[in-house]
Amino acid sequence: MTLTVLTVDDSRTMRDMLRLALTAAGMNVVQAEDGVHGVEVLATCAPDCIITDINMPRMDGFGFIEAVRADAAKQTIPILVLTTESDADKKQKARSAGATGWITKPFEPEKLISVVKRVVA
């Protein structure tokens, strides 16, 4: 079954790279540009997994994750945050907001796919 992944990132470059890696692994990709947009998109689709950046305008990653988890129907969608290596406190904060796990930047496509597969049933 084809997995659908929602990627939320304000960087066009990052969105393109995520899409490249995910579609190469046979997944469908839906994109959003920031937290607000991500919430809008979620109203119309149910991805199998969400990958989100932290630093975004309008609504950052933390806000977005909280917004997602606030919806009872979306408690169990795995949410992965994109972080750079040294963001220990960010990971903790993301976890508290409800993130499932993380992907470190810069990412190798295979690593990205393996993390996604880890958290998706």
Place this chain on the structure above:
Amino acid sequence: MKKDQANDPRELIVFKIGEMEFCVDIIQVREIRGWTPATPVPHSPEFMIGVINLRGTVLPVIDLPSRLGHGKSVPSQRHAVIVVQEQDRMTGLLVDMVSDIISVEQKEIHPTPDVSSAIARSFVSGIVTLEGRMISLLSLEDVLPNLQRKAA
């Protein structure tokens, strides 16, 4: 371009200037058209006939026979203009007639022999031998003017 493509056969358009045959790689040819009167360009050399309107683009036309040292042409309906593109600029080459399209292997293109004239060596990058014919491969970058691009 992949390295293997260097060994692929090349398609060449053959044209005549007087009795001599020349050719140019089809990749560089945009189109072939008949002659239309050109507007002369001030301060231009003898072999620059002028410019014509190619569907909205101003196209310089070179008198190729003159450029190759064969004397100035009197352009007429009997001539043909080969529109070539080198890098991102287009130019028209006035020739007597276009005669052929041939396909040759890379190995059938030989380097210009030493005994050739100075002109041949300046404007020709090789010789194709085919069924007894000797067809000179035109080196476009040497035929066309050195463009003085705007210095930064």
Place this chain on the structure above:
Amino acid sequence: MDPMASIRDTFFQECEEQMEALEQGLMTMEEGDTSSETVNAVFRAVHSVKGGAGAFKLTELVSFAHAFETVLDKIRSNQLEPNPEIMRLLLKSADVLSDLVCLCRDGAAIDATQYDGVLGELNSTAEGAGGEPEDDFASIDFAPAMISFDLPTIDIPAGDAPAFEMPATEQVATGFRIHFRPHADLYRTGNEPLLLIRQLKSLGSIKCTCDTSALPKLADYKVNESYLAFDIELETDASALDITQIFEFVDGACDLDIQPLMAEAAGAGPFVPPMQLPEFDMPPAEQLAQPYVPVYAIPPAAAAPVVEIVSPPPMAAAPAPVPVIDVAQKEKPTSSGPAPTIRVELDRVDRLINLVGELVINQAMLAQRLGPAVASSGSEALASLEELERLTRDLQDSVMAIRAQPVKSLFQRMQRIVREVADQTGKTVRLRTEGEATEVDKTVIESLADPLTHMIRNAVDHGLESPEGRASAGKSEEGVIKLTAAHQSGKVVITVQDDGAGINRPKVLEIAKKKNLVPQDATFTDSEIDNLLFLPGFSTATTVSAISGRGVGMDVVRRSIQALGGRINISSKPGHGSSFTLSLPLTLAVLDGIVVSIAEAIFIIPLTSVVETLQPENKMILDLGEGSHAMRVRERLVPLVDVGQALGVRAEPSKPTESVAILVDTESHSRSALMVDRIIDQRQVVIKSFEHNYGPVPGIAAATILGDGRVAMILDVETIADSKQRERMESASKDAAAKWAKAS
């Protein structure tokens, strides 16, 4: 195209946008707005560049961006105050970052010594600020709690250990026993024990039991609590580290206990120490007489039944597959209510503009060919033709507007130039801008960058006085340069104004005379003196400064502006400053011109230069000898230029009385009369580039396509009208032949 190459292009495009946003944000901060929104925007710009750079392994860019980002992070978390000194550092860093991006984009070598200083400053600033110093990429995150096994050491005399007898049962570590109790939190983060256990399974073979001991009575059962735990026996060659890695996302959200799994192995054999345990020594043979008892607890024989792991019911019923929406096409709306925009490739716009240009030509051709026929057949047809012309013109205007962009990005670049030159000259300068939102054709913006840069540099370097000079003139230390843009009567007007000392007219005149650029005994009005600056070869700097004295004079600036179909004027007030005014056409593609015939060839003279047309009469003409003539026009003597000769299209000189004289004004406000054979008419023509396929031709600005399809040249009035330039043009035409000649 290779997808990565395309993404790389996207990245550098995005970097350009980020650099703009960064500059904008820093300017806003400098003006006093240090709200979190602004600072965050600045942070994000740098963060974004860093992220993408990492993906493309641009290490120097990454490490500089990281240092920059760190400082910005401190500012946004209020650990660092953005005082003027810090702001200066930030602005300098933005410049360095911008440079590095360009170098990376062009694949050029990066010389670290160029920016080491700034990098060092950033690092020391970050360290000096509050909070813990960040470790560069050190991973001090959820490190798995290492499980240590404390074992007593038993001495064994070396060399004294024969092949000892093995106990009847020997313990061999074949894997791990894992006790895993998820907390409620684990589920709230979308983690799923099943998936974790599956991952364990991928390491070897497992036996999993569910520990329901914590399950309360149904009445006390809370839905959101977690009561189940799992005991897993995993036979594997993997290490404890591999196991903890599987649980890395849920560290802290569960109880995890990992013990080595000791299995019974039959028969004697050399003792194989269990994996991962620190080596411990064997007891001496005597002590081994006792049955060997391992010092760690052996779990009781499994009492609970082995339970098959059953997949939990599907988490959420997946709806029918949703069509993929690629929302990346949508432009990011601004926070203040978006004007919907669409991103279009420039190629497509250019093609559209070309097509519309063709349409204009065709419409002109149609009008010309049908004109006579229509005129006689009735006013309706004529009205239709006129309507067609109007529509075509409107279409062209609309299409040209597509490529229009605000000059803001250009003005922002000037901010940086001002900073640099101010630094280099030790002056304090502020650049004020107005009309940043004024829209101009994209190609005009790009062509304006160089001339504008030069003018701004000049203004800072030469226009503004030194701090001491300003002080003694009673001016504030900070010099101000005002850069404005506005639309005025169908043109874009850009001004560069400084509040410096103004043009030193006596000095300018002196230099002009010394360099023989003007006749020695001529008198000039103030305005004429000011315009002497535009003469080629002119430079007031006695020492050629590294900044503006690179041989790029104001004449080149003027030439660039004219090449765009515009004009430039200068005015100055001694003691108060100077001002340059550029006026540019809104669209580059069309030009109003007078169509003339010279030696049977058609030429176009741009209307902007034309003052009036005259029919020379004998009494007006003065023979200056050597074939030159001048014409008396209302008390002034104006040189007559034989255009046909100047362009080399005519061998015989023209007779002034048999020609039409077109009086033109050059930028230096000097007048000339261009002699042509006759005037055909006046019309709007579409400009076609000449240079692209052929190269520049002296005396010719561009080409156009006439109604009958023929190409006509558009004259470069400045070159032709000015005698010195004409001479240069004539010698250039000799070079024209040379540029074609091959070394024999």
